[in-house]
Amino acid sequence: DTAVSQTPKYLVTQMGNDKSIKCEQNLGHDTMYWYKQDSKKFLKIMFSYNNKELIINETVPNRFSPKSPDKAHLNLHINSLELGDSAVYFCASSQPGQGMYEQYFGPGTRLTVT
């Protein structure tokens, strides 16, 4: 069984469109994250949710809005897409309180904005 899954795997869209990426984890974790990986492979945290509550919101444009309908899901909605949004977006989850805070990553969603 896939621990952390994301859909879609690839997303090609035009500037100005609105799109969503979905993430689900079946690990029973309380905390979920969104990361952005740019073309140079640099990874940066975008958001973190703990039990459906926003914990971290790094310097991300308001066009990005995470939504957590329940603690197993953390979706990322992006409005008015721009060329600079092209990247690979990774969802991850972890279970605080287990000491190591090991994070489990999804396979990534490659977003291309044309």
Place this chain on the structure above:
Amino acid sequence: GDSVTQMEGPVTLSEEAFLTINCTYTATGYPSLFWYVQYPGEGLQLLLKATKADDKGSNKGFEATYRKETTSFHLEKGSVQVSDSAVYFCALKGYGGSQGNLIFGKGTKLSVKP
């Protein structure tokens, strides 16, 4: 703030060569340290970890020792294989308001030639 610096790649080695990827960190307190690996087209996977000074993490022939005196967590493997070709990320667990937040280095791409 907390940060991770790792050697820039790409690193190209022949099969059975010795591998070292340097990683140093800046952090308050005593962070937990991690190495993640990203195989082509996949998400990140935890490779190994260490929680305190002098701890040695090891997995799949890879090792890294938490050196507080030099604030380092260098990754080593005695004999690399073609299947080790991937991007390797050093990371630390952040503190303060960043509950469970991981701070990543920029990644080092390793290519192993037969």
